[in-house]
Amino acid sequence: MTDKKGSKANKQDNFSEWYSQICGETGAKLVDLRYDVQGFIVHRPWSMRVLRKIYSFFEEEVEKDNHEPMLFPTVIPEEHLLKEKEHAGFTPEVFWVEYAGDKKLEKRLALRPTGETQIYPLYSLWIRSYNDLPLKGYQSRITTFRNEMTTRPFLRGREFMFFETHDVFETHDEAVSQIKKDLIMMKNTIRDKLKIPFLFFQRPKWDVFKGADETFTSDSILPDGKRIQVSSTHDLGHNFAKAFNVQFVGKDGKRSYAFQTCFGPGIWRIFGTMIAIHGDDQGLMLPFCVAPVQVVIIPITFVKDPEASKKVLELSKKLESELKNLNYSVLVDLTNKTPGFKFNEWEMKGVPIRIEIGPRDLEQNQVTVSARTSKEKLAVKINELKNKLPELAEQNDKVLEETAIKYFKDNIKNAKTLDEVKSIIKDHRGFVRIPFCSVMLDGKKCAEKLKTETNGVDVCGFLFEKEEKLASSDTCAVCGKKATKIVYAAKSV
Amino acid sequence: MTDKKGSKANKQDNFSEWYSQICGETGAKLVDLRYDVQGFIVHRPWSMRVLRKIYSFFEEEVEKDNHEPMLFPTVIPEEHLLKEKEHAGFTPEVFWVEYAGDKKLEKRLALRPTGETQIYPLYSLWIRSYNDLPLKGYQSRITTFRNEMTTRPFLRGREFMFFETHDVFETHDEAVSQIKKDLIMMKNTIRDKLKIPFLFFQRPKWDVFKGADETFTSDSILPDGKRIQVSSTHDLGHNFAKAFNVQFVGKDGKRSYAFQTCFGPGIWRIFGTMIAIHGDDQGLMLPFCVAPVQVVIIPITFVKDPEASKKVLELSKKLESELKNLNYSVLVDLTNKTPGFKFNEWEMKGVPIRIEIGPRDLEQNQVTVSARTSKEKLAVKINELKNKLPELAEQNDKVLEETAIKYFKDNIKNAKTLDEVKSIIKDHRGFVRIPFCSVMLDGKKCAEKLKTETNGVDVCGFLFEKEEKLASSDTCAVCGKKATKIVYAAKSV
Numbered sequence: 001m002t003d004k005k006g007s008k009a010n011k012q013d014n015f016s017e018w019y020s021q022i023c024g025e026t027g028a029k030l031v032d033l034r035y036d037v038q039g040f041i042v043h044r045p046w047s048m049r050v051l052r053k054i055y056s057f058f059e060e061e062v063e064k065d066n067h068e069p070m071l072f073p074t075v076i077p078e079e080h081l082l083k084e085k086e087h088a089g090f091t092p093e094v095f096w097v098e099y100a101g102d103k104k105l106e107k108r109l110a111l112r113p114t115g116e117t118q119i120y121p122l123y124s125l126w127i128r129s130y131n132d133l134p135l136k137g138y139q140s141r142i143t144t145f146r147n148e149m150t151t152r153p154f155l156r157g158r159e160f161m162f163f164e165t166h167d168v169f170e171t172h173d174e175a176v177s178q179i180k181k182d183l184i185m186m187k188n189t190i191r192d193k194l195k196i197p198f199l200f201f202q203r204p205k206w207d208v209f210k211g212a213d214e215t216f217t218s219d220s221i222l223p224d225g226k227r228i229q230v231s232s233t234h235d236l237g238h239n240f241a242k243a244f245n246v247q248f249v250g251k252d253g254k255r256s257y258a259f260q261t262c263f264g265p266g267i268w269r270i271f272g273t274m275i276a277i278h279g280d281d282q283g284l285m286l287p288f289c290v291a292p293v294q295v296v297i298i299p300i301t302f303v304k305d306p307e308a309s310k311k312v313l314e315l316s317k318k319l320e321s322e323l324k325n326l327n328y329s330v331l332v333d334l335t336n337k338t339p340g341f342k343f344n345e346w347e348m349k350g351v352p353i354r355i356e357i358g359p360r361d362l363e364q365n366q367v368t369v370s371a372r373t374s375k376e377k378l379a380v381k382i383n384e385l386k387n388k389l390p391e392l393a394e395q396n397d398k399v400l401e402e403t404a405i406k407y408f409k410d411n412i413k414n415a416k417t418l419d420e421v422k423s424i425i426k427d428h429r430g431f432v433r434i435p436f437c438s439v440m441l442d443g444k445k446c447a448e449k450l451k452t453e454t455n456g457v458d459v460c461g462f463l464f465e466k467e468e469k470l471a472s473s474d475t476c477a478v479c480g481k482k483a484t485k486i487v488y489a490a491k492s493v
Numbered sequence: 494m495t496d497k498k499g500s501k502a503n504k505q506d507n508f509s510e511w512y513s514q515i516c517g518e519t520g521a522k523l524v525d526l527r528y529d530v531q532g533f534i535v536h537r538p539w540s541m542r543v544l545r546k547i548y549s550f551f552e553e554e555v556e557k558d559n560h561e562p563m564l565f566p567t568v569i570p571e572e573h574l575l576k577e578k579e580h581a582g583f584t585p586e587v588f589w590v591e592y593a594g595d596k597k598l599e600k601r602l603a604l605r606p607t608g609e610t611q612i613y614p615l616y617s618l619w620i621r622s623y624n625d626l627p628l629k630g631y632q633s634r635i636t637t638f639r640n641e642m643t644t645r646p647f648l649r650g651r652e653f654m655f656f657e658t659h660d661v662f663e664t665h666d667e668a669v670s671q672i673k674k675d676l677i678m679m680k681n682t683i684r685d686k687l688k689i690p691f692l693f694f695q696r697p698k699w700d701v702f703k704g705a706d707e708t709f710t711s712d713s714i715l716p717d718g719k720r721i722q723v724s725s726t727h728d729l730g731h732n733f734a735k736a737f738n739v740q741f742v743g744k745d746g747k748r749s750y751a752f753q754t755c756f757g758p759g760i761w762r763i764f765g766t767m768i769a770i771h772g773d774d775q776g777l778m779l780p781f782c783v784a785p786v787q788v789v790i791i792p793i794t795f796v797k798d799p800e801a802s803k804k805v806l807e808l809s810k811k812l813e814s815e816l817k818n819l820n821y822s823v824l825v826d827l828t829n830k831t832p833g834f835k836f837n838e839w840e841m842k843g844v845p846i847r848i849e850i851g852p853r854d855l856e857q858n859q860v861t862v863s864a865r866t867s868k869e870k871l872a873v874k875i876n877e878l879k880n881k882l883p884e885l886a887e888q889n890d891k892v893l894e895e896t897a898i899k900y901f902k903d904n905i906k907n908a909k910t911l912d913e914v915k916s917i918i919k920d921h922r923g924f925v926r927i928p929f930c931s932v933m934l935d936g937k938k939c940a941e942k943l944k945t946e947t948n949g950v951d952v953c954g955f956l957f958e959k960e961e962k963l964a965s966s967d968t969c970a971v972c973g974k975k976a977t978k979i980v981y982a983a984k985s986v
Binding site: 032034035036037040041042043044045048049052068069070071072073074075077079080091092093094095096097098099100101102109111118121122125126131137141143145147159335 | 525527528529530533534535536537538541542545561562563564565566567568569570572573584585586587588589590591592593594595596602604611614615618619624630634636638640652828
């Protein structure tokens, strides 16, 4: 993996450059950044195939949870965007459409920065009574727009892939249950399928989403130790319901505002985080279930021995069709590149299993198999291949999972005082777990002090799944008052 | 199906109103037109589910034909859009983004009206030599934008669903083969799966797409007799290759411009045409393979007989799970609406098969089954249901297909003179098949005369699949010169 300057970045020492290279033309060709509008990128086939799988995992999850698909326009009229006052805070980042041809539009239109203000006016029309609740809708395979100052493929863009659910309930209890379900969906998809470890935080009160009462996020750690947020769920309370008049007539005949939640797994960021966490200096490593090619077959042929080469090609194609019938995504590389080149290329693209077939293999009725996650080459008898592949697939995912979990656990450390935090973050990456005075608004001062004195360590939140126990002697690492919560703090992407 | 004014439109007599009603809130709830930007609509779950299936049919087809998925930005810089001179004709319909927040953008950005001018600059970078060809890419599940003056759900919109392939070849022969493949894809999807009859035309020379050498379209007929174009394929020749420098080094070492084609099935229009052709005054009728619910089970329960009602519900749920295991999309309607209301609602939504289960059915170990396409109610023993359903599904599709084909055939008529055309179109709908002097530029005058004198009958083109024979005595229906082609003419949507 070399860029045009010929240098090859190392993930451990220069994550940022490594990441750029792996995404680009000299890497796994996931994106092309040469599109002529800054911050807007072109998705190439390899990334599209993985991203579609990630989308499909979330579609499956939300459908199981009775969400229905819908699609809203790409544009939002200005007056709607501004209607929820807090939410109006998005406007500095908004792209505006003001002309059609030569004609100025009567009202200017925002390229959707997020869905709330476009969806809820319609929810207000669709919901009449408790019979219409819960209402659970989602948009998938859409993009959204924010004029970010700095951009990086899959991590931050001016147009990026989006997925969002928008749910409406009679009671706040149902809203809270939904937040728990959103967490489970994140576990089922990114932890179990994609092998991305994360913590599910409730954010401190001073750092919730515009217009939300509470915000919950799934946060992981990149190889440079920075925290990355890969999903958010918002408990919107009545805020948007009041702004957009989302009301229902209850069983008691009374009209009430509904409770709303929304959930947005960051499709792009999840992919970017997966690239970052699993990849190595040879390229991508992909969990078996999302690999666009799961098994690549590389025939080793020799111009000098056309007879044997013919047989090698025949066997390659025969195996391809047999494995396709077993529902593997398989490809025979028949290009006229050298085997060495092919090995590197498919390693770079993260194909989990490689099968080489050469004349010597043929003689012994075997193939040479290797997994992307190991250096080992195995000779496998052809009639045993069928049994060996599931084992290798499982091993591929196990290596990814164990490596990722180890890195994640190693990068959560405990501190009791501001000095300890400072000392830890000198050579530590990831989360610092600290006792903290308050996650309500009165804790904001300590969070600000923490950030200033540590050159950017933010309070991310506290665990939603379990109440973490404090010792009775625990005091806030910043102000020294009695601690009320264990919070997690980190530098962020 | 009644609108707010309480009147119910009839498909035969008032197609336009019937179509609006079936799409809307008082119909099958496919769209909501109350979004606050004219011409931009909200897709509700029922239409999203069908549209996703239609997308998946095309994805499957183009993948089989070795196209690779890609995704380009929603915005195109102005200079690229204007680079292909003919193509620049799109600009009166273009929405322009000029601001981000308060800042004016350095260059204004068009909301994509179609993909050529965004994709080919990158193709120019990706293609080096014949080894990179053919290059076949596609974008699916995207939308595109044109400031149309009049809009109708799924037929014409300011933002509408898009699907496009963009192919690059060494030779023009390969481009022509691709056009034939595009035709086959249309047959496999819309004719075979969706039961939409169409003709595949080569358009007359005076009416090709901006920047194309030749244009080919799939055209069907709506119930009001208007021609509707549901796909286009363009033979782009070297036009865009020259504008965007799409070149390759051939086997001979020489640099040449590549030949390009692009293919765009109109996902929206295909859906709209399917609604229009198959529906009746009771609502949608859907081919079995795209129905979001293929089988609806309606339990008939009585408050007075809780014992029997309980058994009815048990059997309903048991059947639901059995049919789900057989891969049917099935739903038990457990809402507290009346059976009559439910019957109407699911008819309106076009569910192909309805199963009623009442206490009397239970006693006789049977269910009452009816198909959307027939008025007949069948008593089917429960243990025979498994065998009966595929038969009913097939029958559903057969009725749709035969009805559609009959209407289509009945609406292709022959005329030899302008007077005959005029007389036919008085009470005829659909295509008139006429001998014509020329489909090259010199035929344009006759086409214009035809249009003027018939109040809008356009020459659509001539069949691409087969050269239709002319009698040696055939003369152009308009100018009387020797005819060189049989053309098809019609009034258009």
